[in-house]
Amino acid sequence: MSxxxxxxxxxxxxxxxxxxxxxxxxxxxxxxxxxxxxHTLLEDVPGTGKTTLAKxxxxxLDGVFRRIQFTPDLLPADITGSSFYNPRDGSFTFRExxxxxxxxxxxxxxxxxxxxxxxLLEVMSEQQVTIDGKRRELPQPFFVVATQNPSDxxxxxxxxxxxxxxxxxxxxxxYPDFAHEVEIxxxxxxxxxLEGIAPVVSCADVIALxxxxxxxxxxxxxxxxxxxIVEAMRADARLRLxxxxxxxxxxxxxxxARARCEGRDYVIPDDVRALAAPVLxxxxxxxxxxxxxxxxxxxxVEEALGKVAVPR
Amino acid sequence: MDAKPGAVPWPALAAALVxxxxxxxxxxxFTVMLPLAIALIVSPFVRFRLGERIWSVWPLRLxxxxxxxxxxxxxxxxxxxxxxxxxxxxxxxxxxxxxxxxQCWRRRASAGPPGAVVVxxxxxxxxxxxxxxxxxxxxxxxxxxxxFVVLTLxxxxxxxxxxxxxxxxxxxxxxALAAALxxxxxxxEALWTYRRTLDRWISRxxxxxxxxxxxxxxxxxxxxxxxxxGQGGSLERVLRIDAPPPESHLRGMxxxxxxxxxxxxxxxxxxxxxxxxxxxxxDAPGPRRRITRWTTEDPVLFLPLxxxxxxxxxxxxxxxxxxxxxxxxxxxSESYEVxxxxxxxxxxxxxxxxxxxxxxxxxxxxxxxxxxxxxLAHGIAxxxxxxxxxxxxxxxxxxxxxxxxxxRVPHEGDPVTDFLLNGKDxxxxxxxxxxxxxxxxxxxxxxxxxxxxxxxxxxxxxTIVRRRDAHAWAECWVDGRGWTTVEATPGDGRPxxxxxxxxxxxxxxxxxxxxxxxxxxxxxxxxxxxLARLAAGGALLALAGIAWSRRPRKPVVASTANxxxxxxxxAVLASRFERALRRAGAACPATRTWTEHLAGGPEAARRxxxxxxxxxxxxxxxxxxxxxxxxxLEQFEQxxxxxxxx
Numbered sequence: 009m010s011x012x013x014x015x016x017x018x019x020x021x022x023x024x025x026x027x028x029x030x031x032x033x034x035x036x037x038x039x040x041x042x043x044x045x046x047h048t049l050l051e052d053v054p055g056t057g058k059t060t061l062a063k064x065x066x067x068x069l070d071g072v073f074r075r076i077q078f079t080p081d082l083l084p085a086d087i088t089g090s091s092f093y094n095p096r097d098g099s100f101t102f103r104e105x106x107x108x109x110x111x112x113x114x115x116x117x118x119x120x121x122x123x124x125x126x127x128l129l130e131v132m133s134e135q136q137v138t139i140d141g142k143r144r145e146l147p148q149p150f151f152v153v154a155t156q157n158p159s160d161x162x163x164x165x166x167x168x169x170x171x172x173x174x175x176x177x178x179x180x181x182x183y184p185d186f187a188h189e190v191e192i193x194x195x196x197x198x199x200x201x202l203e204g205i206a207p208v209v210s211c212a213d214v215i216a217l218x219x220x221x222x223x224x225x226x227x228x229x230x231x232x233x234x235x236x237i238v239e240a241m242r243a244d245a246r247l248r249l250x251x252x253x254x255x256x257x258x259x260x261x262x263x264x265a266r267a268r269c270e271g272r273d274y275v276i277p278d279d280v281r282a283l284a285a286p287v288l289x290x291x292x293x294x295x296x297x298x299x300x301x302x303x304x305x306x307x308x309v310e311e312a313l314g315k316v317a318v319p320r
Numbered sequence: 321m322d323a324k325p326g327a328v329p330w331p332a333l334a335a336a337l338v339x340x341x342x343x344x345x346x347x348x349x350f351t352v353m354l355p356l357a358i359a360l361i362v363s364p365f366v367r368f369r370l371g372e373r374i375w376s377v378w379p380l381r382l383x384x385x386x387x388x389x390x391x392x393x394x395x396x397x398x399x400x401x402x403x404x405x406x407x408x409x410x411x412x413x414x415x416x417x418x419x420x421x422x423q424c425w426r427r428r429a430s431a432g433p434p435g436a437v438v439v440x441x442x443x444x445x446x447x448x449x450x451x452x453x454x455x456x457x458x459x460x461x462x463x464x465x466x467x468f469v470v471l472t473l474x475x476x477x478x479x480x481x482x483x484x485x486x487x488x489x490x491x492x493x494x495x496a497l498a499a500a501l502x503x504x505x506x507x508x509e510a511l512w513t514y515r516r517t518l519d520r521w522i523s524r525x526x527x528x529x530x531x532x533x534x535x536x537x538x539x540x541x542x543x544x545x546x547x548x549x550g551q552g553g554s555l556e557r558v559l560r561i562d563a564p565p566p567e568s569h570l571r572g573m574x575x576x577x578x579x580x581x582x583x584x585x586x587x588x589x590x591x592x593x594x595x596x597x598x599x600x601x602x603d604a605p606g607p608r609r610r611i612t613r614w615t616t617e618d619p620v621l622f623l624p625l626x627x628x629x630x631x632x633x634x635x636x637x638x639x640x641x642x643x644x645x646x647x648x649x650x651x652x653s654e655s656y657e658v659x660x661x662x663x664x665x666x667x668x669x670x671x672x673x674x675x676x677x678x679x680x681x682x683x684x685x686x687x688x689x690x691x692x693x694x695x696l697a698h699g700i701a702x703x704x705x706x707x708x709x710x711x712x713x714x715x716x717x718x719x720x721x722x723x724x725x726x727x728r729v730p731h732e733g734d735p736v737t738d739f740l741l742n743g744k745d746x747x748x749x750x751x752x753x754x755x756x757x758x759x760x761x762x763x764x765x766x767x768x769x770x771x772x773x774x775x776x777x778x779x780x781x782x783t784i785v786r787r788r789d790a791h792a793w794a795e796c797w798v799d800g801r802g803w804t805t806v807e808a809t810p811g812d813g814r815p816x817x818x819x820x821x822x823x824x825x826x827x828x829x830x831x832x833x834x835x836x837x838x839x840x841x842x843x844x845x846x847x848x849x850x851l852a853r854l855a856a857g858g859a860l861l862a863l864a865g866i867a868w869s870r871r872p873r874k875p876v877v878a879s880t881a882n883x884x885x886x887x888x889x890x891a892v893l894a895s896r897f898e899r900a901l902r903r904a905g906a907a908c909p910a911t912r913t914w915t916e917h918l919a920g921g922p923e924a925a926r927r928x929x930x931x932x933x934x935x936x937x938x939x940x941x942x943x944x945x946x947x948x949x950x951x952x953l954e955q956f957e958q959x960x961x962x963x964x965x966x
Contacts, residue, residue, distance in 0.1 A: 225938060227884070227937040227938075228884040229883045229885075229886075232883050232884060233883070272934075272938065273938065274934070274937050274938030276913070276933040276937050277937075278915050278916060278933075313911065314911050316911060317883075317910040317911055318910065318912065318913050319883040320886065320891075320894045
C-alpha cells in the first residue's frame with residue numbers, strides 16, 4: 009500500500025479487527041465504502057456484530073457519532089431535526105437531528121415506516137438536509153452505516169429501491185468460524201472490546217484518504233468494462249429493475265478504493281470483479297418468477313460477469 | 321418430484337397424456353389428440369410461452385375448437401348409429417385437452433403453477449374417454465391415471481395450488497381431488513342428459529362448414545319418390561381409382577322391374593352365386609385400373625359395363641340373370657382391378673348375353689302403363705330402322721322435350737308417365753327411367769342402372785368418387801352388338817357438371833384423414849423387428865433430446881473488440897501470453913482476468929499478469945513498464961519450455 013494511505017487504513021483495520029474477529033473481508037469492504045465516500049448496508053441475522061462493527065468504525069474516527077434506533081413510531085423530524093418555537097423571543101430555533109454527525113448508525117433501518125426511511129434519501133445522496141426550505145450541509149466526512157435483519161418480516165418495512173440504491177454496498181458478516189467464535193467468548197470476559205477502541209484517524213485524514221481514492225487512475229477500458237457489466241444485467245429478463253448509473257458510479261468509486269487498499273494507484277479489472285456483487289446485488293429487483301424459483305441477485309451478478317469479456 | 325414453480329409438474333403431464341390416450345381410444349378416425357399430446361410433451365422444453373393475457377390465447381382456442389368440431393362430426397352417423405357411442409364425448413374430451421395444452425403454454429403472472437388446472441382438465445378428458453368406450457385398455461389406463469394424479473397433488477402440496485389466497489395444504493389437496501372427480505362426473509352426466517341437444521347443435525355447426533346435410537349415394541332400391549341420388553349426397557368418399565378411367569360410368573346394379581316409381585329387385589331379393597374367378601378374365605389385355613373402396617358398406621363392386629376383365633382381391637358373388645351385379649365380401653375386397661375395354665363395342669364378363677327369360681324381363685312393362693306412353697314411344701321411334709337409331713331417337717326426344725332439374729316436382733300417378741306426358745323436368749333417375757320405358761315400348765331390351773359417375777381428379781393423380789357422384793342411366797341390348805351404356809340425362813345434369821369445388825376446410829379434413837390412414841397402414845405393415853428398431857431409435861432420440869435440452873449453455877460473451885484498445889506492443893504481449901497459456905493447457909476464458917485464473921498457478925505467470933496490468937491500466941505509454949512486462953513474459957515462456965523439456 010502507498011504510505012499515507014496504508015498507514016491510515018491499516019490503523020482503522022486493526023481497530024476494527026480487534027472488535028470483530030475473523031471478518032477481515034467484511035471490514036475491508038466497509039472501509040472501501042467509506043473511502044469511496046459512500047454508505048454501507050450491513051445485512052445479517054441478529055447477533056453477528058453489525059452494530060458493534062459500526063460503532064467500532066465510528067470510534068476509530070475522531071468525529072461525531074450518532075446512532076438512530078429505527079422504530080415504527082420514528083418520524084422524519086427525529087432524523088433530520090426540526091425547528092422549535094422559542095416562546096421567550098418568539099423565534100424558531102433549529103435543533104439538529106442525529107444526521108448531523110460524521111458517522112451515523114441507522115440501526116434496524118427496516119423497522120420504520122417508508123415515510124421516515126425516505127428522510128434519509130437526501131441525506132445519503134446529497135449529504136445535506138432541507139428543512140423549512142433551508143438547506144443545511146452535513147459535516148464531512150459523512151458516512152451512514154445501516155443495519156437490518158433480512159430474515160425478520162414481522163413489523164418491518166422493506167427498503168424502497170430508491171433507498172437501496174443509495175447504499176454503496178451491502179455487506180453480510182455471517183457467523184464467525186469456530187476458532188474466532190471461541191476467541192470472541194474470551195475477548196469479552198472482562199470488558200467489551202469496544203471500550204478499548206480509540207480514534208486512530210481524524211476526519212481530516214479520512215477526507216484526505218478519500219481524495220487519494222478519487223485520484224486513483226481509472227483507465228477507459230476498465231470503465232467500459234464496468235458499464236458492460238451493468239448493461240448485461242439491465243438486459244436480464246429476470247429483473248424488474250436493473251442497475252442505475254448511481255450503481256455504475258458506486259462500482260467505479262469502490263474499485264478505486266480497493267485499488268488503493270491493494271497498494272496500487274490504478275484500477276484493474278480484478279477490482280471491478282471483486283466488488284461487483286457487494287456493490288450491485290442489493291440494487292437488483294427480481295421479478296416474481298425469479299424470486300420464487302430461488303434465483304439470487306448475487307447469482308445474476310455472477311452470470312453477468314461470466315458473460316462480459318475482460319479487457320486485456 | 322419437485323418441479324419449478326410455474327412449470328407443470330411431470331406427474332400432471334403424465335396424467336394428462338394418459339387421459340389423452342383414453343380419449344383417443346374412442347374411435348379410429350383422425351383425432352387431434354396426437355398433435356395435442358406432442359404439444360404437451362414439448363412444452364417443458366421450450367422457453368416460448370403464449371401471452372399472459374387471455375385475449376391473445378383466444379384465437380388459438382377458437383381455432384382448436386373449430387378444428388376439433390369439424391374433424392369429429394358426421395351428422396348422418398349421429399342419426400344412424402347407436403347413441404351409446406356418444407359421438408359428442410370425444411369432441412368434448414378433445415376440447416378439454418386443447419384447453420389443457422393452452423394452459424400449459426400460457427405465461428403465468430402468478431407464482432402458482434398450472435398443475436391444478438391441468439389436473440382438473442385432464443380429469444374431464446379422462447372422464448370422456450371412460451364414458452364412451454368399452455375397451456380393455458382402460459383397465460391399464462385408469463390406475464395409471466390416478467397414480468399420476470396422486471403424485472401431482474403431492475408435488476403441488478409443497479408449492480400450493482396457485483392463486484392469491486392462503487389455503488391450508490391438506491385442504492387444498494383434497495379440494496383439488498374432489499373437484500376433479502366431481503367435475504368429471506358432472507360433465508359426463510350433463511353430456512348424457514343433453515346429448516340430443518348437443519348433437520343438434522354440433523350438426524348445425526358442421527353444416528355451416530360442410531354445407532351438405534345428407535348422405536345420399538348409391539342405393540339398391542332406387543325410387544323416383546326420393547331425392548336425386550347424387551344431389552344432396554355428402555362428400556364422403558366412396559371409391560378411389562388409381563388413374564383416370566377411360567369410362568366414367570361405373571355401374572353398381574341394374575334393375576329390370578319397374579312398378580309405381582320404383583325399380584327392383586333390390587340386393588336381398590337377388591340370388592347371388594359364387595363365380596369362378598377365371599370367368600371374370602382377370603388377365604385380359606387392356607388398360608388396368610385399381611379401384612379402392614373407401615367404405616365397405618356397399619358390397620357391390622362398381623365397374624364399367626364393358627370391363628374386359630375384373631380381378632377382385634377375394635371371392636365374389638354375382639347375379640348373372642339380374643343385370644350382372646358383382647358383390648364382394650366387405651372385409652376381403654378393399655380394392656379390385658378392372659381391365660377397361662380396348663374398344664367401345666367390346667363385351668366383357670358383365671355383358672351377359674340375353675336369354676329368353678332375361679329378354680322378357682328387359683322388355684316387361686307395367687300392366688297399368690298409360691297407353692299414351694306407348695303411343696308416344698311409337699311416335700318417337702317407329703321410324704327408326706334399328707335398335708341403335710331407336711335409342712338415338714328416344715334420347716333426342718328426351719333432350720328436346722325435358723330439362724334437367726333437381727327440384728322435386730309433385731306429380732299425379734306414375735312419376736315416369738307424368739314426366740313424359742306432361743313435359744315435366746326431372747333429374748337423372750327420371751331420364752333414365754323414361755328412356756328404359758320408352759325403349760321397351762318399341763321392343764328394345766333395356767334396363768335401369770344405378771352407379772357412380774367418376775369425374776373428380778384426386779390430389780396426387782387418379783380419380784375420386786364421392787356419394788354426390790351417384791348417377792342413373794340405362795343399358796340397352798342391341799342385337800349384333802350386345803349391351804351398351806345409354807346416357808339419357810342432359811349434359812348439364814351429369815355429376816361432373818353439377819359438382820361444386822370442395823372448400824378449403826373440407827380439403828384439409830380429407831388430407832388429414834388420409835395422412836392418418838396412411839400412417840396407420842404403414843404401422844400395420846410393420847413387422848416386429850422393425851417396430852422394435854423404431855422403438856429403440858425413438859427412445860434414443862428422446863434421450864438425446866433430453867440431454868441436449870439439459871446441456872450446459874455457454875453464455876454469450878461480449879466481445880473484447882469494443883474496448884479501448886491496448887497499445888500494439890501490449891496487445892502482442894497479451895496474445896503471446898494467451899498462446900503460452902493454451903500451450904500449457906490452461907487457456908484463460910475471456911470472461912476471467914489472468915490474476916483470477918492463475919491464482920495458485922506459476923509464480924512467473926502471476927508476475928507477468930501483474931506487470932501487464934500495471935503497463936496496461938496503470939502506466940499506459942510507459943515504455944519501462946512495457947519492458948518489465950515483456951521481460952517477465954519471456955521468463956514465463958522460458959519456464960514453460962524448461963518444463964516441457966523435462
